[in-house]
Amino acid sequence: MAGRCARRPRGILLLLVEKGRSWLGWSWVAPASPPRVVFQLEGKRNTLLDRHTAFHVCRRWAAAVSNSAIWRTTEIWCTTEDMAKGCVLQCLPQFVHHIRHLKIVLDQSQELYRRFAAQILHMLNWQSHQLKALCIEFHGESPTFYSAFGDSPYFYSGQDILENFRRLCKNTGKTDLHFIDFRLTPFPMDHGMVRMIATSNPNLHTLLINNHPSRVTTVLRSQIIVEVLRICPKLSTLGVYHALLSGDVFRELLKPDREPFLYLDLYCEGLNHYIPEDLWSVLTEKHPQLRVGLEFALTVPTWKMTRFLKPNIPIAALQFNTLMYMARQIRYVADNYHRTLERLVLDTTPSDDFNLSLIELANKCVHLKEIHCYCVVSQAVIDAFLLNCPGLISYTLSTR
Numbered sequence: 001m002a003g004r005c006a007r008r009p010r011g012i013l014l015l016l017v018e019k020g021r022s023w024l025g026w027s028w029v030a031p032a033s034p035p036r037v038v039f040q041l042e043g044k045r046n047t048l049l050d051r052h053t054a055f056h057v058c059r060r061w062a063a064a065v066s067n068s069a070i071w072r073t074t075e076i077w078c079t080t081e082d083m084a085k086g087c088v089l090q091c092l093p094q095f096v097h098h099i100r101h102l103k104i105v106l107d108q109s110q111e112l113y114r115r116f117a118a119q120i121l122h123m124l125n126w127q128s129h130q131l132k133a134l135c136i137e138f139h140g141e142s143p144t145f146y147s148a149f150g151d152s153p154y155f156y157s158g159q160d161i162l163e164n165f166r167r168l169c170k171n172t173g174k175t176d177l178h179f180i181d182f183r184l185t186p187f188p189m190d191h192g193m194v195r196m197i198a199t200s201n202p203n204l205h206t207l208l209i210n211n212h213p214s215r216v217t218t219v220l221r222s223q224i225i226v227e228v229l230r231i232c233p234k235l236s237t238l239g240v241y242h243a244l245l246s247g248d249v250f251r252e253l254l255k256p257d258r259e260p261f262l263y264l265d266l267y268c269e270g271l272n273h274y275i276p277e278d279l280w281s282v283l284t285e286k287h288p289q290l291r292v293g294l295e296f297a298l299t300v301p302t303w304k305m306t307r308f309l310k311p312n313i314p315i316a317a318l319q320f321n322t323l324m325y326m327a328r329q330i331r332y333v334a335d336n337y338h339r340t341l342e343r344l345v346l347d348t349t350p351s352d353d354f355n356l357s358l359i360e361l362a363n364k365c366v367h368l369k370e371i372h373c374y375c376v377v378s379q380a381v382i383d384a385f386l387l388n389c390p391g392l393i394s395y396t397l398s399t400r
Helices: 048-055 059-065 080-085 087-098 111-126 159-170 191-200 222-231 247-253 277-286 302-308 327-336 352-364 379-388
Strands: 002-004 012-018 021-027 037-042 073-078 101-107 133-139 144-146 153-155 179-181 206-208 237-241 263-268 291-296 315-320 343-346 370-376 394-398
Touching: 048 059, 048 087, 073 111, 087 111, 101 111, 111 159, 133 159, 159 191, 191 222, 222 237, 222 247, 247 277, 291 302, 302 327, 315 327, 327 352, 352 379, 379 394
Parallel strands: 073 101, 101 133, 133 179, 179 206, 206 237, 237 263, 263 291, 291 315, 315 343, 343 370, 370 394
Antiparallel strands: 002 394, 012 021, 012 037, 144 153
């Protein structure tokens, strides 16, 4: 039997018009609700195709869809349906000035989808906009190419899309991003790119560049992170490689005039690079609200993980990508991070000892909001999390 956290039942997409205000999004309408529904699409995401369709129904619907609140947060999925209808090219230009938070999700395996995503960023280059947050996510298998000079394959790295973003940053005065999330991209970041992001967006409060590039090379050095922190004094959430942390980075965060630093999201590739416990202690004393997320690459051996997991780090999120035996590490996590841990993701070999370690974790880490374990567990494990973690929002636990 598989366990799943209770979620909101399937809703219906509504376009509601009432007293001059409009909403387009997920909403629950009880059977006895008054008949104020103008537009309804069952079981669908609030896509650009939905908005495009509603816009062309009549003037009243067009006026409702044109409400800036509908466009303030926009998520674009580069899909065949949207491309076939041409809805993005038709409706996005006239509404792009309303968008404050933009998320682009594309299937990188298809050249058409990649070109479409590049066009969206190109549109921001020549149109006036007030974009404050940008998130780009790549899904699907990375396409493989072959050089004209040999048969050695190389993988798509998103350079075409990154180039359009680079032009956006170069367009002085056009951008003032406060939030950038590139964690699910294959972009190979270099010093020039990171420096350009910071200098063109000095009001950044969130910068997440701890991605997994297709070419596994860490070309960045810790000094560039120090530069970013100096250029962007409001930065309070930062996602980088663990290897980029250094004494200079910590000293920059410890400056008396530094604003509160809230979250450090780290991707650890297992390099022999360790931060002393006393540095973590001083940092958490300066920023008591600081929380840390840590993801281990598949190549990091389990015996090495505890060298990175200092007991005094305020770990809020952990992700283990190894398939090795993990019961010992889970007990270590339960003993040291029970006050702060909110999210745990792991995949390992099932065993009775592993089940016991998870039950201990559930008993101690009562602040957990998410637990995702991609291996078989006992029913007692599921019961322990449901009983002891009242704030649990989402979980992946299965008995078969």
